[in-house]
Amino acid sequence: MIRGWLAVAVFAGLVAMLAFGLTRDPSRVSSPLIGLPVPAFQAERLASADEHFDSTALRGEWSLLNVWASWCTTCLEEHELLMRLSQQLALYGINHRDTRDEARNWLQVYGNPYRASAFDEHGEVGIELGVYKVPETFLLDPDGVIRYKHVGALDEEAYQEQILARIREGRP
Amino acid sequence: MIPELGHFALVLACVLAGLQAFLPGWGTQRGNPTWMRSASSLALGQGLLVLLAYLALTWAFIEHDFSVRYVANNSNTELPLAYRISGVWGGHEGSLLLWSLVLSGWTVAVVALSRRLPMLFRARVLAVLGFVSLGFLAFMLATSNPFDRLIPAAMQGRDLNPLLQDPGLVIHPPMLYMGYVGFAVAFAFAIAALWGGQLHAAWARWTRPWVTAAWMFLTLGIGLGSWWAYHELGWGGWWFWDPVENASFMPWLVGTALIHSLAVTEKRNTFKRWTVLLALLAFSLSLLGTFLVRSGVLVSVHAFANDPARGVYILGFLALVVGGGLILYAIRAHRIESPGHFELLSRETLLLFNNVFLLIAAFAILLGTLYPLIVDVLGLPSMSVGPPYFNLVFLPLMLPLLFLAAVGPVSRWKKTRARELLRRLQVPLVLALAIGTAVPWAAFGSTSALVLAGTMLGVWCISGPLVALWRQFSRMRRGTSAGYSLRHLPRHMVGMTCAHAGLGVIALGIAFTTAFSMERELVMNEGDSVAFAEHEFVFRGVQEVDGPNYRAQQGHLSVYRDGEPIVDLHPEKRTYLVQSSPMTEAAIYSTVWRDVYAALGVVQPGGGWGVRLYVKPFIQWLWGGALLMAFGGLLALSDRRYRYRRKRRRT
Incomplete structure (x- = not known):
C-alpha cells in the first residue's frame, strides 16, 4: 500500500522537523543576513503615516533595530533594558503586525525607548528581515551592515557579550 | 481539601483511561467478551471523575482559592463570577482539563449512542478513545497539573488575561x-x-x-x-x-x-x-x-x-x-x-x-504555518510568511470550490450529463451574472475583479443547492400537499443546502467587506463632527468609568445617517488594575448591511483624542454565513434516518 507508507514517511519527516524545532534555542538562530547590509525597506512611521522610515538611513553610527509589538508579552521583559540602552545607543523599532493605536498606547504606558519606529502593520518588513519570533533585535554597524541578530527577549548578558563586545571590537 | 479531591479524581481517571485503553482491546484479541464490555463502564467512570476534577477546579476559582497556583495566576477577587467560571480554561493547565472533559463527554456519548454497533468494533473504538484520553490525562498530571499548590498561598490573584475577558471567549x-x-x-x-x-x-x-x-x-x-x-x-x-x-x-x-x-x-x-x-x-x-x-x-x-x-x-x-x-x-x-x-x-x-x-x-x-521551521531546518534564510502568502494561495483554491458547491448538489451519482447540469443551473447562472454585475455597481458605485468573482460565486453557491432542493420539493408535492412536503424534505438535504448557502453568504461578505470598507484615523475634540462614509460622527467627549476590575476612559460618539441619529457609540480605553495592561474596547453598531465601528485612541499632546472609525459593509455576513453552515450541520444531524435508528433501538 504505497499511499499509506508515503503518508507514514511524510509524517515521519514532519515529526523530525518539529522535533528539530523544539531543540533550537530560538535566541541563537543565526541569520544569513548577518554580514549583509540591512535589506532596504520603506515603511510608514508609527508616529505618523505621513513620515517615512527608511532603512537605508540607518548608518553613520552603531544602532539596534528591535522588532516589537504591543501584543507581545516577551517584549515587556526586555523593555526595561531597552529603556536603559536608549540612553547610550541609537535604538530603532519595527512595530510588527500591530495597530497604530495599540502600539502608540503601549509606548505611552510603558515608555518609548525608540528614536523612531517603523509601522509594519501586515508584517511585510518582517518578511524582509526574516522575523521568526517577536521580539528580535538586529545590531547594525555604522555602514548599515547587520552584525548580529538576537531572537527573543534581550538580556544584560546577551547585551554585554554579543552586542557591546562587537561594538568595542568594531571601533577603531 | 477540594483541590486535592480534584487531583485525586484526575489520577483515578488516568488509571481508568489506562484500563480502558488496554483491557477492551486485549479482550478483542483474546475473544473475551467481559473485557470487551468493560469499556463502557470504564468510560463512564472516567467521564465522571474528569467531571469531578473539573468541578473542583471551578470551585477553586469561584471561592478564590489562591493557594492553588493556577487559580492565583489566572484569577482575582475582583474578577466577575462569569469570568471566574470561564477563567478555568483561560490558561494552559485548565484548558487541558477542558480538553479532557470534552473528550470524556464525546466518549460517554459514544457509549450511549453506539449500543447497536458490533461488540468487537465498539470495544475497539472505546479502546482508542481511552488511549487518547490516557495521553492527555498523563500529560496533565506529569507536566501541567492544574491543582498544584502554591505555598504560601498568594494574598491576591494575578487576574485573568484581560484579552480573555470577553463574552465571545467564554x-x-x-x-x-x-x-x-x-x-x-x-x-x-x-x-x-x-x-x-x-x-x-x-x-x-x-x-x-x-x-x-x-x-x-x-x-x-x-x-x-x-x-x-x-x-x-x-x-x-x-x-x-x-x-x-x-x-x-x-x-x-x-x-x-x-x-x-x-x-x-x-x-x-x-x-x-x-x-x-x-x-x-x-x-x-x-x-x-x-x-x-x-x-x-x-x-x-x-x-x-x-x-x-x-x-x-x-x-x-x-x-x-x-x-x-x-x-x-x-x-x-x-x-x-x-x-x-x-x-x-x-x-x-x-x-x-x-x-x-x-x-x-x-x-x-x-506549509505556510510551518514555513519558518522548514527554512530553519534547510538552513535557508529564516523568515516568516504573512497574510499575503495565504491570501495568494488560498483564494484561488476557494474559487473552484465555490463553483463546485452549486454543481455538486444538482448532479447525479454514477453518471450525469453536461446538458442536464447546464439546464438545472440556468437559473443560478442568470442570477449570478445579473446580481454579480449589477448589485456592487448599484450599492457602491464601483466594482473590481474580486467583487465580481465573490458576488457571482456567492449568489451561484446559494442558488445552486436551492435548485436541487426545489426539484426534490416539486417531486414530493406531486403526491402530497405543499406544507407536508416542506416539512418532510429530507433533513440532510436541507442541511446541505444551508451549509452551501452559508458558504455563499460568507463569500458575499468577504467580497464586499474587503472591497468597500472605509477606515479613518483622526483627532477629535469635544464637539467636533466629521462626515465619513455616508455617516456623520459627532464627538461628545470622554469620561472616566469604573468597571469591576478595570478603569476606563469612555468616549461618546453620536452617529447620524442622512441627518437622522442612528446610534450613540461608547468606545473604551480600559486599564485593567492588576495586570495594568491597556485594552481597547471598540464600540460597534451592527446591522445586516454594515457595521459602524469606533475605537478610542490616545490623548493627543496638543489636546483632543485619537479616534479610529470604520464603516464595514456586509461584515456580519461572515458570521451569519458561519452560523448558517453550522445550522446546516445541525439539520443534517436531525435527519430521520438517525432518529429512526434510535427509535428502533428502544422497542
Whole structure:
C-alpha cells in the first residue's frame, strides 16, 4: 500500500522537523543576513503615516533595530533594558503586525525607548528581515551592515557579550 | 481539601483511561467478551471523575482559592463570577482539563449512542478513545497539573488575561475543543475499522453523524474566534492567518473534505480507503494544532506559557497516535476494497475534486504555518510568511470550490450529463451574472475583479443547492400537499443546502467587506463632527468609568445617517488594575448591511483624542454565513434516518 507508507514517511519527516524545532534555542538562530547590509525597506512611521522610515538611513553610527509589538508579552521583559540602552545607543523599532493605536498606547504606558519606529502593520518588513519570533533585535554597524541578530527577549548578558563586545571590537 | 479531591479524581481517571485503553482491546484479541464490555463502564467512570476534577477546579476559582497556583495566576477577587467560571480554561493547565472533559463527554456519548454497533468494533473504538484520553490525562498530571499548590498561598490573584475577558471567549474554546476532540471519534472509528481489517458497509453511516457534529462545533468555534478577534483586538480585522487560527482551520478543511467523502462512501460504497485516511488526518491535524499552540515553536498572538518539556511530550504523543494510525493504515488499508464505479462526469468525480481542493488548501496552510521551521531546518534564510502568502494561495483554491458547491448538489451519482447540469443551473447562472454585475455597481458605485468573482460565486453557491432542493420539493408535492412536503424534505438535504448557502453568504461578505470598507484615523475634540462614509460622527467627549476590575476612559460618539441619529457609540480605553495592561474596547453598531465601528485612541499632546472609525459593509455576513453552515450541520444531524435508528433501538 504505497499511499499509506508515503503518508507514514511524510509524517515521519514532519515529526523530525518539529522535533528539530523544539531543540533550537530560538535566541541563537543565526541569520544569513548577518554580514549583509540591512535589506532596504520603506515603511510608514508609527508616529505618523505621513513620515517615512527608511532603512537605508540607518548608518553613520552603531544602532539596534528591535522588532516589537504591543501584543507581545516577551517584549515587556526586555523593555526595561531597552529603556536603559536608549540612553547610550541609537535604538530603532519595527512595530510588527500591530495597530497604530495599540502600539502608540503601549509606548505611552510603558515608555518609548525608540528614536523612531517603523509601522509594519501586515508584517511585510518582517518578511524582509526574516522575523521568526517577536521580539528580535538586529545590531547594525555604522555602514548599515547587520552584525548580529538576537531572537527573543534581550538580556544584560546577551547585551554585554554579543552586542557591546562587537561594538568595542568594531571601533577603531 | 477540594483541590486535592480534584487531583485525586484526575489520577483515578488516568488509571481508568489506562484500563480502558488496554483491557477492551486485549479482550478483542483474546475473544473475551467481559473485557470487551468493560469499556463502557470504564468510560463512564472516567467521564465522571474528569467531571469531578473539573468541578473542583471551578470551585477553586469561584471561592478564590489562591493557594492553588493556577487559580492565583489566572484569577482575582475582583474578577466577575462569569469570568471566574470561564477563567478555568483561560490558561494552559485548565484548558487541558477542558480538553479532557470534552473528550470524556464525546466518549460517554459514544457509549450511549453506539449500543447497536458490533461488540468487537465498539470495544475497539472505546479502546482508542481511552488511549487518547490516557495521553492527555498523563500529560496533565506529569507536566501541567492544574491543582498544584502554591505555598504560601498568594494574598491576591494575578487576574485573568484581560484579552480573555470577553463574552465571545467564554464560549469560543469549548466550541473549538468540541470540534477538535470530536474528530477523535472519527479517528477511533477509522482505527477500529483498520484494526479489524474490514470496513462494514454501515461504517460510513455510523461515522457520519459524529463527523458532522464535530464539524458543526468546529465551524461555530472558528466563527466565534473570528468574531472575538474582530471585537476584542480592536483593529477591525477578522482573520489574521495567525498560526493558532491556522491550527483550527486546517482540521476544519480536512473535516469538510471528510464529510463529503463519507457521503460517497455511504451512498456509493467507494472512496473507502481515502475516507479512512481523511478521518486519520482530521484528528492528526487537531493534535498538531495542539502541539503548535502549546510548544512555542511558532510565534503567535495567542501566547500560552511555553515549556520545552510540554512540547516534547505532545510531540511524542503525536508521533505515537498519528504515526501508529498511519502505519496501521499502510499495513491494513489494502484489505479494504472500494467496489463502486462511476463515470468521469458524476457526483463522485465532483466530490473528488472538492476533496482535492480542500486538501491542497489545508496543505498550503500547513506549509505556510510551518514555513519558518522548514527554512530553519534547510538552513535557508529564516523568515516568516504573512497574510499575503495565504491570501495568494488560498483564494484561488476557494474559487473552484465555490463553483463546485452549486454543481455538486444538482448532479447525479454514477453518471450525469453536461446538458442536464447546464439546464438545472440556468437559473443560478442568470442570477449570478445579473446580481454579480449589477448589485456592487448599484450599492457602491464601483466594482473590481474580486467583487465580481465573490458576488457571482456567492449568489451561484446559494442558488445552486436551492435548485436541487426545489426539484426534490416539486417531486414530493406531486403526491402530497405543499406544507407536508416542506416539512418532510429530507433533513440532510436541507442541511446541505444551508451549509452551501452559508458558504455563499460568507463569500458575499468577504467580497464586499474587503472591497468597500472605509477606515479613518483622526483627532477629535469635544464637539467636533466629521462626515465619513455616508455617516456623520459627532464627538461628545470622554469620561472616566469604573468597571469591576478595570478603569476606563469612555468616549461618546453620536452617529447620524442622512441627518437622522442612528446610534450613540461608547468606545473604551480600559486599564485593567492588576495586570495594568491597556485594552481597547471598540464600540460597534451592527446591522445586516454594515457595521459602524469606533475605537478610542490616545490623548493627543496638543489636546483632543485619537479616534479610529470604520464603516464595514456586509461584515456580519461572515458570521451569519458561519452560523448558517453550522445550522446546516445541525439539520443534517436531525435527519430521520438517525432518529429512526434510535427509535428502533428502544422497542
